[in-house]
Amino acid sequence: MNHRRARAAHHAHRLRDLHRRILESPVGLGWNRARRMELMHRAMGFAALGFLTLVPLLIVVAAADPASGEGFARWLGEALGVSESSQEEVRDLFGVPDEALQRTTAFGLAALTVFGLTFGSVVQTGYERVWDLPTARWHTMWRHVVWLALLIFALVAFVNNPVPEDAGWLGYAGALLDLIGTFVFFWLSQRLLLGGRVRWRALLPGAVTTALAMLGLRIFSQLVFSPLIASNAVTYGPFGTVLVIQSWLVGVGVVVYGGALVGRLIHERRTERRIRSDFGLP
Template structure:
């Protein structure tokens, strides 16, 4: 039986998005630039920067023992500040903008949009600053996902952030209403990744830490960042499907139902 799909050419082109390479780029730049920047920024934490490591362990959804292995990867902020120079921070910031460019290019490819003009790079700067602030607040906030209020706040903030991120990086070329399904899909994908991490990455961190030492934990963390990249771009792709294709299919089904009457 042959099924004729109502999917348009624009959607088919967006489906050609290569999640693998883009997710690898997302993970590499995120680990090399975003994590060091967050470690430096976390020096403002009253607990002297342990908040980010704790947040990362909670984001992974791993056990207490595995969280301890993750926390050992990060230098204390006092030592990080002593060994960090202004030139090093400038280099991290420059590569951080490249990280923003990767995310922007992925969103543009999802929505089949041309690359933004060079003068629109300021959007990547704003997005990177807000991203660091969002992650830092998430790392140091007293709200915990175990409570109902904490879970609601975390869910709402995640949806709002990815909703705004798409709008900012796409330069307002897609309506807010069209971007909301992608933000919700991204939030659900991150929730699923957290469950997957609890079942798979948590025991991997424990075993790799014994077998390979710290490098084993780094490899698992890098794999988790690849998964985050897949969720970020895949969520936007699913959001476009929900916005464009499902209403179109619903109209086709309604017409068929009327024709049968």
């Protein structure tokens, strides 16, 4: 009986030790912090608010851009990386851009801008939760204006400089430039929305992981969301396209917040290793 109890105690000790190692591992730390900051909940809020507040503003901005050609539908199609048939469904969903521009009043444009700034505030709150920072004071709201302008500029630059599929090595160079541009945007976004409370060097890993994750999401969209748009449009009509776009926006929210969270973990690991090396610790 004592032998069995000893074996049971030894087994329980090994399980506790394994559980502790998992919790202290990068994966365990990332999981606990993602759960503590309610990552999926924030990503779903990101998608809902993005569709309700940011998309209407981008529709009007894209309609005012003479080089965009097909307006916001083209912007969204390029971001999703979907096929031509799926882009047709997106165009049908968002209608004719000229009508959106002609029917928008100055008051309506101002209201859309306010809604867009609200979305920037949501992104800032998510970044603050990633870094366990208090909410910024009201007088820093000017940063939302700068961030919104930066976002629109980045979208215009990305969509109006597409990479042809048969461009050869130029296509790879263009894709690399898009990746670098995405990295710079998210690096600036974190620094700007956090009000300079986190150093550039600490934000660097998060910008890199977010840019790479956005590239992965675009490839995933080409493989999964593109055929889903075509099939859902037949089954559910325009509502099916909305469901796929909303799912994609949830994925973008996970990438934006999750990339910053992974970046913080990488920064902390690098800092810990540097401290151990400076003090000669194992």
